[in-house]
Amino acid sequence: MSEGLVAAPSQRALVVDDEVELARLVGDYLSREGFAVDVAHDGEHALRLARAAAPDVVVLDVMMPGIDGMEVCRQLRTFTDAYVIMLTARAEEVDKIVGLSVGADDYLTKPFSPRELVARVKAMLRRPRASQAGAKHAPPVRRFGELTIDPEAREVTVADRRVELTRLEFDLLEALSARPRMAFSRRQLIEQVWAKGWGGDEHVVDVHIAHLRRKLKDAPSAPRYVMTVRGVGYRMGPG
Template sequence: MVVEDEASLAMLVASYLERDGFEVAIAGDGHDALNLARQFDPDVVVLDLGLPKLDGVEVCRALRTFSDAYVVMLTARAEEIDTVIGLSVGADDYQTKPFSPRELMARIQAMMRRPRARTGAPAGMARPREVRTFGDLSIDIDAREVAVGDATVSLTRTEFNVLAALSRDPSIVLTRTRLIAAVWGPSWVGDEHLVDVHIGHLRRKLGDDATVGRYVRTVRGVGYRMGTGLGLAQ
């Protein structure tokens, strides 16, 4: 779904998506975008920040209440605060105008290649379900479900992928570069600040304090790693 009030740009982006095999719906304002999303359940939403009636941030916030579509935010303003606000409501990536449609397609293709399920076991053999635990935090990799204690935590696809990457080998510290390669793909090009925004949003949802690092620890000057779930390791 392309949500853009500039008709010529919307048609241009749509034409590139269609060349890549997508079926495309176009909305010119925020209200129409939400109605379309409820009808068509898109896999990817290219969402302009500066929309009439309902801006892109509000559309993204509402979208996240019923959809886990990948969201790429388009903005004509390069100020960091716009990026932070957009990503904090669940956008997966952003693109600053003017932009190359081919670069946008490359980012979308990278997102769509993110692994969603592991390779199945040989026929006739049941594969044990993979659930990773850190104190009272449980991460069900196969079901893509996360819980803290008895409470289910609702994460976006990108937030879950960040947590899955960190928890794959909890003894390893992942730099921003390695996290971007694992979650956004090695071909992604952009500001590494993207990682910090998603880590911050993930911590808020998990009820994790950055100064304690029960679940996600900051290793100063290096990157991030999983905590024990019991507080800052000594």
């Protein structure tokens, strides 16, 4: 582990926390699991390292002096699809919702077990990237009214307007649209989009669905594309 760059990693983690000892502890656990680990103690340094090192996962504290974790996460999402796990010392639900709405994939409330953190990181990274899927035939473009989904290009348009989605938002939409008549439970979506054995809060699905609907201009009270199935979860609207 270092506070600079580590050469030739197979999987790289960036740990960002102004609590020096906690950052070192988390970094040590990840290092023992075979990760190349970079450490930053403020947001500006974290963004520089993320641009230079291209981490696979970022462990990011919410409360930091200067650029806080929320803003770091927003900026990360402009240039990387790295998984982001946010750490917060506050357990209020609003903090979790806000954190996930800026593009975080998961959160942990302090104090937490470093072993649990490592387990969540490994579970997320077990899910293959879209580029690694290796499908023999390109899936067809899918259309739901004015919504068009191109799974191969990972492009989404509504009424010919390009919609910019995060990796997770697209993966949720892709999973739902692949089987439009199926009502998915939150757990089914987590296992398909996050990873089997992922141990986080299933509420994460609702947060990302809400963000997806907002970008698609899909009103929750009268959705055209992503429907709520009461007591179950979600499905796609009529094709």
